[in-house]
Amino acid sequence: MTASVEEQQFTDLIAADSRIEPRDWMPDAYRKTLVRQISQHAHSEIIGMQPESNWITRAPSLKRKAILIAKVQDEAGHGLYLYSAAQTLGTSRDEMTDALIAGRARYSSIFNYPAPSWADIGSIGWLVDGAAICNQVPLCRASYGPYGRAMVRICKEESFHQRQGFEILLELMQGTAAQREMAQESVNRWYWPALMMFGPPDDDSPNSAQSMKWKIKRHSNDELRQRFVNMLVPQAAVLGVTLPDPDLRFNEATQLYDLGEIDWTEFHEVLAGRGPANAQRLQRRRDAHDDGRWVREAAAAYAHKMAAKPATDTADADVPNEAAS
Amino acid sequence: MSVASADVAEYATWLGDDSLILAQRLGELISRAPELEEDVALGNIALDLLGHARSLLQYAGTATAQNEDDLAYWRTEPDFRSAHLMEQPNGDFAHVIARQLVSAHYLYELYARLQASADLTLAAIAAKAVKEVNYHRDHAAQWTLRLALGTDESRRRMVAALSDVWPYVDELFRDEPFIDRLDGIAARPSTLRTAFDAAIEPVLAEADLAVPRGFTAAGGGRRGVHSEHLAFVLAEMQVLTRAHPGAKW
Numbered sequence A: 001m002t003a004s005v006e007e008q009q010f011t012d013l014i015a016a017d018s019r020i021e022p023r024d025w026m027p028d029a030y031r032k033t034l035v036r037q038i039s040q041h042a043h044s045e046i047i048g049m050q051p052e053s054n055w056i057t058r059a060p061s062l063k064r065k066a067i068l069i070a071k072v073q074d075e076a077g078h079g080l081y082l083y084s085a086a087q088t089l090g091t092s093r094d095e096m097t098d099a100l101i102a103g104r105a106r107y108s109s110i111f112n113y114p115a116p117s118w119a120d121i122g123s124i125g126w127l128v129d130g131a132a133i134c135n136q137v138p139l140c141r142a143s144y145g146p147y148g149r150a151m152v153r154i155c156k157e158e159s160f161h162q163r164q165g166f167e168i169l170l171e172l173m174q175g176t177a178a179q180r181e182m183a184q185e186s187v188n189r190w191y192w193p194a195l196m197m198f199g200p201p202d203d204d205s206p207n208s209a210q211s212m213k214w215k216i217k218r219h220s221n222d223e224l225r226q227r228f229v230n231m232l233v234p235q236a237a238v239l240g241v242t243l244p245d246p247d248l249r250f251n252e253a254t255q256l257y258d259l260g261e262i263d264w265t266e267f268h269e270v271l272a273g274r275g276p277a278n279a280q281r282l283q284r285r286r287d288a289h290d291d292g293r294w295v296r297e298a299a300a301a302y303a304h305k306m307a308a309k310p311a312t313d314t315a316d317a318d319v320p321n322e323a324a325s
Numbered sequence B: 001m002s003v004a005s006a007d008v009a010e011y012a013t014w015l016g017d018d019s020l021i022l023a024q025r026l027g028e029l030i031s032r033a034p035e036l037e038e039d040v041a042l043g044n045i046a047l048d049l050l051g052h053a054r055s056l057l058q059y060a061g062t063a064t065a066q067n068e069d070d071l072a073y074w075r076t077e078p079d080f081r082s083a084h085l086m087e088q089p090n091g092d093f094a095h096v097i098a099r100q101l102v103s104a105h106y107l108y109e110l111y112a113r114l115q116a117s118a119d120l121t122l123a124a125i126a127a128k129a130v131k132e133v134n135y136h137r138d139h140a141a142q143w144t145l146r147l148a149l150g151t152d153e154s155r156r157r158m159v160a161a162l163s164d165v166w167p168y169v170d171e172l173f174r175d176e177p178f179i180d181r182l183d184g185i186a187a188r189p190s191t192l193r194t195a196f197d198a199a200i201e202p203v204l205a206e207a208d209l210a211v212p213r214g215f216t217a218a219g220g221g222r223r224g225v226h227s228e229h230l231a232f233v234l235a236e237m238q239v240l241t242r243a244h245p246g247a248k249w
C-alpha cells in the first residue's frame, strides 16, 4: 500500500526534523500518543504542587517561604501551558481534568511519595526537578510544535527549581547535626524514586521505540537515567550527602556510573495505585475541583450575562466596546 | 537601610504583620483553588504581600537589631500587631474574596497615602506596594461581581461572606494613642476611611450588594489582643523554626 500524500508529507517533516503543527495532518496514533504524554505531563505538574504546597505555611524562613510559593505557582503555570498544548490536539481541558480526578489518567508516580520533612523540599527540587530537566530538555525539540515550545518555557523555570532545591540541601548540610541528618534521611528516601522517574529499563519499555521514531522522544530511558546520575554524583559530593546506592561505581571503560539494582516491584506497585500517597493526592485534587464547582459556574454564568447584555448597557464598563462585540 | 525609631518600628510592625498573616492565610490555599488560574493569581497576591511584610519587618527590626525572621518566627502572640481581619480563616472562596476585597481596598488607601511619608523607607516601601495592591483590589472586585451576579448559589455565598467579614472593617481605621507621635510619618488610620468607603461602595453597588449592617468586632490586634485564630496560624508558621533554635535555612 502506498502512503497518501498527507502521510508522505508527515513522514518528510519528521525526517527533516521540522515541526508538526496543529493544522498539519498526523496519524491517529501520533495524536493519541501526544495527548497521552502531554496530559500526563500536565497532570504531573498539578499533582506535583501538593507535596510542596504542604510546606508553604511551615517554611522555616520568610525567604524560603517566598521561593517556595513562587515555585509551586510556576508548577501551576506549567500545567496550564501543557493543558493548552494538549488542547491543540482536540482534547478539552475538562476531559483531561475529568480523567485525572476519576483516576483514569496517569501522572508521574514520584508525586505519590509523601513530603513529611522540610528537607524533602530540597530533595524534590534537587532530585525530582533535576530528573525532570534531564527528561525535558530533549523534549524542547519534540516534533510536535506546541509541545516543544511549551517545554522551552518550562525548562527555563525548572533549572531555577533545581537550584533552589540544591541550595536548601546545601544550607542544611552546612547547618546543625540535626539538619544534616534531616537532609541525608530525605535524600535516602527520594534517590531511588527519582531514578524511577525515567521509566522502566529500555528492554521493558513498550512505547519507547515508536516515540523515538516519531521524534517525540530523543533518548532512551536508560540513557537519560545514566545522564542524570552522572550529573548528580559531583553535586552530591559538593553537598556532602551520600547517594544511597552501595553499588554505585564509576566505570572507566564506559565513562559512566554503574548503578545498583532498581527495585522495579516498588515502581509497579506505586504505578498500580498502591503508593504511599496515591489516594491522598487524588482526593485532594478532586476536593479542590468539587469545592470549586460553584465558583466556576458563577464565573461562567456571569460571563454569559455580560455577553448577552445589549451594547448600550456595557458602554460604561471597563471593557472597550470593540472587544465586547 | 536607616534605623527605625521605636515608634516607627511599632508602626512598621502593624503593617508588616497584617501582610504577613494575610499572606500566610492565602498560602494555605495554593493547590486548592477553584481553578488553576486562581492558584496562580492567589499565589501572586500571597507573594506580593509576603514581599511587603518582609520589607516592613526588616525595617521594624532595625530598631532592635533583629531580622525579619526573628520577628516572624520568634515573637509570641501578644507581640503580633495584625488586625483581626487578616487572621480570619479562609472559609469558602466567597469569604476569601470578601476578605481580599476589604483588605486590598484598605491597603491601597494606606500605601497611596504613605508614599508621601516623611520617613523615606516607609515611603519607598509604600510606592512599590501601592501598585501591587491596586492589582489585588481589581482581582477582588472582579470576583465580587462574578460571585454576586453569577448564580443564585454564588450570590447567597457572597452575601453571607460579606456580612461575615464586615464586622472586622472598623478595626482597620481605629487610631491608637501612639499614632499621635507619628504625625507626617504614619497614615493616621481614621483618616483613610472616607477614601476607602468612596472606593469600595461603587464595587458593592455594581455587584448589587448592600453595605452590611450589624455588629462591629472589638478588635484589639494593634494592642496584641487577637482573635482565637491567630495562635493556630503562628503555631503552624513557627513550628519548624522553633524546633531548631539558632539554625539557618
Ligand SMILES: [Fe+2]
Pocket (backbone or CB within 6 Å): A045, A074, A075, A078, A154, A158
Ligand atoms: Fe514543572
Ligand SMILES: [Fe+2]
Pocket (backbone or CB within 6 Å): A075, A129, A157, A158, A161
Ligand atoms: Fe519544577
